[in-house]
Ligand SMILES: [Ca+2]
Ligand SMILES: [Ca+2]
Ligand SMILES: [Ca+2]
């Protein structure tokens with residue numbers, strides 16, 4: 001195995017493209033060890049940009065960073081898939097193997113000499129190198145992408161991403177129909193066939209479809225974008241919980257009518273409320289001389305912009321690029337204000353802390369939460385909020401482990417959730433992965449954390465076991481105001 005890394009700079013961002021090249025090693029018997037790749041590092045609200053003819057010679061995945069206001073990238077990956085033709089291939093992102101990381105779905109609509117449609121899934125855990133699945137879709141021949149559109153989302157809230165296929169000319173052109181292949185059954189069976197309510201046949205030169213969880217019930221709903229509703233772009237959302245029969249929303253957005261040769265629509269949870277916001281991508285924004293993003297918030301019923309900006313990606317062409325948002329492993333739900341006042345208890349959590357734990361369990365499903373101590377001394381430092389029931393330790397990895405991969409992504413998501421909802425939840429501070437966020441600071445931000453029971457060297461490089469736990473490499477600590 002030889003690993004070649006190439007780096008170049010643009011827009012101040014570091015581009016690192018790692019290519020793994022298998023080579024025979026003379027004199028070594030047996031199979032070479034499996035290559036180990038760093039997992040994809042992506043945040044909720046990021047927007048993936050698939051470059052079908054990347055400079056590496058492969059289909060590449062890049063991701064524009066939400067936390068960087070889309071002025072920087074979180075991902076640059078040359079996938080194990082060669083260059084692809086957007087007239088034949090289409091893409092989506094979802095968590096196929098339930099490890100918390102987004103996987104790349106690549107759909108080949110002209111497999112077996114055009115006779116079949118096939119889906120390839122490349123794992124986020126391998127930075128889109130290793131194949132999790134290659135399957136020909138049952139009951140599908142080849143598909144014409146002028147008629148069919150594909151999208152990825154979790155239809156049945158089992159934590160595994162499913163594949164949606166939209167046929168805009170079902171029933172001899174009289175209807176638009178949605179089919180959903182079950183991720184938990186390796187896309188070998190269907191979860192749904194449905195003709196969309198109040199839709200005749202549709203024209204993909206005018207309509208675009210995307211999926212995302214609009215109402216935070218964990219099920220990915222179908223967004224239909226009509227780019228020429230009078231002078232505006234309109235959105236309609238069919239409810240997954242109602243088998244895409246009833247509507248969740250009809251919205252005339254503030255976007256003017258748009259040209260699908262230049263604009264693309266996707267969903268992403270920009271504001272982290274667990275509801276999929278609509279991202280309108282203008283690939284040829286003259287004002288910023290870049291690919292621009294306009295985000296319409298789900299909480300405003302897609303009527304208010306949460307963000308409009310040029311990005312770190314130059315102007316692009318939809319004959320080469322495709323865009324898809326990332327809303328996280330599951331919806332976070334809407335957080336209502338913590339109804340409980342401060343109080344002291346001798347055993348267990350205060351109602352205020354218990355409320356946060358309940359909300360976190362619903363939003364992000366930690367391995368377990370603990371850390372309610374009775375004050376008799378249980379390893380926590382003197383004065384710890386644990387002794388008054390005002391702190392919880394919620395584990396993303398095994399106790400004493402240093403979280404990696406999906407465990408790290410889970411911890412990141414839990415910590416990010418606690419910080420973003422700090423005001424509503426009455427959070428005082430959060431500690432995760434050797435960083436602390438003190439909400440009550442005059443300048444609240446993530447800062448380096450070193451537990452007082454450790455030396456500086458141990459803090460900087462904690463070993464598995466107690467040092468890893470003390471540096472919060474395995475769990476997220478949340479304290480509430482009391
Ligand atoms: Ca995954
Ligand atoms: Ca599913
Ligand atoms: Ca939903």
Ligand SMILES: [Ca+2]
Pocket residue numbers: 268269270271272273274275276277297298299
């Ligand atoms: Ca949202």
